Amino acid sequence: MTDTNNNLFNTELISEVPEVVIQRLPLYVRVLSQFTNMLGGDVISSEQLASHLQMTPAQIRKDLSYFGRFGKQGRGYNVDMLETKLRSILGLDRTWNAAVVGMGRLGRAVVSYPGFSPEGFIINSAFDNSEKIIGKTISGLKVQPISNLTNSVEKLDIKIGIVAVPVGCAQEVIDILVEGGIKSILNYAPLSPKVPDDVVVRGIDPVLSLKSMTYYMR
């Protein structure tokens, strides 16, 4: 199968694969690289994957079956091959530029976090609305006024907006990102924003994560 066929194949599948499956693919990638680093094995079974993911082997086999046949019956998956293929499906075989909006304590922590760039996420711009912060250089980025955002999206090829503003102005900032053409938003503010159907939002909210565990603790 050629690359062209692969792409065609994936594009056709986009609407069919449940979002929850897509959200699990990065977890598979993470376990596969852990497995390579720790054990150096070249084959991994769905049972081994499952033991790291609080899932059943059958769920994992079903998730992966959306994207073709990766393993041989009873033989497990080739670790490198599966990781490469999943990275390609997820679009992780290239880099993506991101802008941070909100350069307070949280935004500064985000731009100084060393985990993004090795994984292909390049924070190439920073925005704020405070006169005290605009113009300063933080972690190598000159903070721009939010009014520059729309122009910068195209000029700097920004694909992801990272929202690090207080909850009270998060919806407003998200509206500006959406109007500027951003379709992917990583939202640190503890609210569920309203966005058009073609915009994907992922939230980072530790309180929300805690609340999804207490059900099992009662």
Add this chain to the structure above:
Amino acid sequence: MTDTNNNLFNTELISEVPEVVIQRLPLYVRVLSQFTNMLGGDVISSEQLASHLQMTPAQIRKDLSYFGRFGKQGRGYNVDMLETKLRSILGLDRTWNAAVVGMGRLGRAVVSYPGFSPEGFIINSAFDNSEKIIGKTISGLKVQPISNLTNSVEKLDIKIGIVAVPVGCAQEVIDILVEGGIKSILNYAPLSPKVPDDVVVRGIDPVLSLKSMTYYMR
């Protein structure tokens, strides 16, 4: 229906409700309180809920139907009633004690974050393995050696472990928490740990969240 019946009812349902539904309940709670704060409305439709959650109204009605009948056909849900009921289902009508392990930059940010306690999550202890940090008082918590953990779990009624250690020792720390009797772990380290089936882990990893969006950006 009495409270006792309610509890019985929920307990019987635990094994039947898919985990993905449980994970969405806190999102519903969040939108319901946003709705009360912003609009002051007393009735919300599944369409209004859906518009904040990138879901369909039918999905929301199906999720809620696992827990009984909340709304009247065509009339929407009573906001207060639904929020109260969901909080009770999730065990959010009480407080839960948590311990942070790892008091480096991340752990310090976690214990100083003001968002946990108003939502009923009380960080009542902090642990580290560095002689330089043990014994110091940070955000009102005296940092203890990890060897104290097992004793503290019972004495301080710790129900949640928050892992804020470097990725290289995260599995080891999680093993210690599990041996100490902790069943709920909030994991900031970028790895998928191996835990027994009765332990629930939620990860906070912005890179993982970014990777679940790139699929839609290709």
